[in-house]
Amino acid sequence: MSKEIIYGINCVSEAIKNSNREIYRVIACKENSERISTILKNAAAAKIRIDFSERKILDKICQSPHHQGIAAEVSHLKTYEIFEALALEKEAKKAMWLAADSITDPANLGSMIRSAVCLGFTALVLPKNRTAGINSTVAKVSSGALEKIKIIEVSNLNSSILELKEKGFWIYGADAKGEEISQAQVAFPLLMIIGSEGDGMRLKTKEHCDKIISVNQKSDFDSLNASIAAAILMYQISLKNK
Structure with missing residues (x-):
């Protein structure tokens, strides 16, 4: 199955809750906020792999600096007839x-x-x-x-x-x-x-x-x-x- 990167606090948080998404891993900056810590706890509870990264590396992974310190590698979103x-x-x-x-x-x-x-x-x-x-x-x-x-x-x-x-x-x-x-x-x-x-x-x-x-x-x-x-x-x- 093809994969994609999504990023941003709300984006990753909602993706983890979505049963129609497969989350392959969550990537977070080493220094993170309380909101990101909550997302990481939810990811761990769902047995999702968690990787930590330097901010500059996360910029490259997301191809954007606007990731708010967190991203996820996910399956493509399910589409419907x-x-x-x-x-x-x-x-x-x-x-x-x-x-x-x-x-x-x-x-x-x-x-x-x-x-x-x-x-x-x-x-x-x-x-x-x-x-x-x-x-x-x-x-x-x-x-x-x-x-x-x-x-x-x-x-x-x-x-x-x-x-x-x-x-x-x-x-x-x-x-x-x-x-x-x-x-x-x-x-x-x-x-x-x-x-x-x-x-x-x-x-x-x-x-x-x-x-x-x-x-x-x-x-x-x-x-x-x-x-x-x-x-x-x-x-x-x-x-x-x-």
Whole structure:
């Protein structure tokens, strides 16, 4: 099985709790904090190998200095088919899923995942092409949320949208010219699609949407990046899911 490195306190802590991850080893700086000590105790209790390292060496292992003194060598995150993710929903009729269309910035994707988990979205539909893949940057920026969401990798987003429609999902796409979300009526279960900052959703994807929604901005200054817009839309949608 292929391996990858993830890093950061929350990221490693949540990975250890995730039964869908295999943790091959945890790597920590010799001088560490109380929070890292707690993670190491949990790793030891789970019989996970623990290695200690100099900070400069850990920088090289992570290919980043932003590891907070801890990293882990892990298996790739489990991905799901649509039917598998649906079967795991506690309340399928109220399901809220997110889709990323042409989101190529891993930091944006990680931030979206963090907001999605906080706001009750339970799955991410992620095209295999033209979108950032799941990597260590996505994991770090998500601050552990990546371990709590079902990742559905698809070859064709539009085909997956049609499949979800057949299963009763309503499809909502984000676009600056859409209906303002606080005023819009939405139905569940739903899939909300976020497109790239530059081009938005692809035209064919937009055509499959049941409704286009937007964030009401108070000025004509277009200052919201994709992850912030996604967070606002997901928050407003979560308020309507009663």
